[in-house]
Amino acid sequence: MPLLSVRDLSTAFETETGLVTVVDHVSFELEAGETIGLVGESGCGKSVTALSIMGLLPRPSGRVKGGDVLFKDENLTRASPERLREVRGNRIAMIFQEPMTALNPVQRIGRQLAETYTLHEPELKSSDVAEKTLGLLEQVGIPAPESRLNDYPHQLSGGMRQRVMIAMALARHPDILIADEPTTALDVTIQAQILELLRELQRDTGMAIIFITHDLGVIAELCSRVVVMYAGRIAEQATVKSLFEHPLHPYTRGLLGSIPRLEDEPKTLLTTIPGIVPGIEELPDGCRFSNRCAYATDQCHREAPSLVAPSPERTVACHRWHEIIAETTRESSS
Numbered sequence: 001m002p003l004l005s006v007r008d009l010s011t012a013f014e015t016e017t018g019l020v021t022v023v024d025h026v027s028f029e030l031e032a033g034e035t036i037g038l039v040g041e042s043g044c045g046k047s048v049t050a051l052s053i054m055g056l057l058p059r060p061s062g063r064v065k066g067g068d069v070l071f072k073d074e075n076l077t078r079a080s081p082e083r084l085r086e087v088r089g090n091r092i093a094m095i096f097q098e099p100m101t102a103l104n105p106v107q108r109i110g111r112q113l114a115e116t117y118t119l120h121e122p123e124l125k126s127s128d129v130a131e132k133t134l135g136l137l138e139q140v141g142i143p144a145p146e147s148r149l150n151d152y153p154h155q156l157s158g159g160m161r162q163r164v165m166i167a168m169a170l171a172r173h174p175d176i177l178i179a180d181e182p183t184t185a186l187d188v189t190i191q192a193q194i195l196e197l198l199r200e201l202q203r204d205t206g207m208a209i210i211f212i213t214h215d216l217g218v219i220a221e222l223c224s225r226v227v228v229m230y231a232g233r234i235a236e237q238a239t240v241k242s243l244f245e246h247p248l249h250p251y252t253r254g255l256l257g258s259i260p261r262l263e264d265e266p267k268t269l270l271t272t273i274p275g276i277v278p279g280i281e282e283l284p285d286g287c288r289f290s291n292r293c294a295y296a297t298d299q300c301h302r303e304a305p306s307l308v309a310p311s312p313e314r315t316v317a318c319h320r321w322h323e324i325i326a327e328t329t330r331e332s333s334s
């Protein structure tokens with residue numbers, strides 16, 4: 001049984017023009033100890049999917065309107081707010097792009113970390129809390145952790161703040177860590193260090209990770225499987241290897257084409273995907289990618305493609321996936 005099954009999840013927001021679905025029949029699974037990537041441009045529904053899993057949708061405008069989120073064999077979409085708080089505090093943790101949104105700016109780091117323990121284990125002696133807190137900072141590679149305990153968040157660099165966030169998320173030994181663009185605001189060197197830290201922590205703790213990003217390069221570094229989302233729907237789902245070797249969805253092909261490659265000649269122009277992700281109130285009929293897709297036909301503008309499984313390890317939602325397979329086969333044999 002998978003650790004987490006997201007089945008046909010649909011999430012909607014109340015807007016001035018009525019209820020708008022922003023996550024539309026999304027399904028994927030996560031095995032224990034696995035890392036999967038949720039990838040797509042801003043506005044594709046990745047973060048809303050994560051917030052739906054966590055029961056953290058903004059109220060009263062957002063709500064899960066259909067589908068299930070099964071954690072082990074418990075359906076979180078039917079759980080009480082108390083039970084969801086318990087799961088969030090203990091079994092599923094989340095870190096965000098900007099740690100300052102989650103850290104209290106006027107409280108010292110040590111106190112914030114200690115609260116993670118005192119809230120859930122009030123019987124712990126203060127000496128044990130202090131020891132565990134220090135251990136957490138050491139685990140996430142913060143140098144001179146004793147002195148850092150007395151720092152306020154603003155006294156730390158962006159990378160150090162993200163390490164503190166990760167420490168807080170790890171305190172309860174979660175089964176799943178949802179990491180929502182945790183390295184996007186960091187420079188490349190620090191980004192590589194945080195990815196390495198997540199890899200090490202996963203190896204040491206066995207937790208599963210859902211890594212949300214717009215960057216397929218990061219996915220290649222960390223994940224075994226990837227779910228590509230576009231305008232609230234799944235475009236393609238595959239192992240990282242098959243997705244990178246044979247992308248089937250034109251959107252995935254566009255995302256991959258925009259990654260610089262070492263073998264490219266200097267000054268080679270990167271490919272870009274024309275246009276932007278449509279807003280939730282202006283989604284086109286048929287395939288939601290149709291107004292940006294070089295392969296679009298009349299059928300694409302009329303009918304939304306269903307997800308089909310060209311092979312056991314992948315699914316794709318595109319009317320023209322057969323032709324794209326034929327095209328990539330020709331490209332790779334020429």
Ligand code: SF4
Nearest residue numbers: 287290293300318319
């Ligand atoms: Fe492009 Fe049509 Fe495939 Fe959509 S269904 S991605 S518009 S070819």
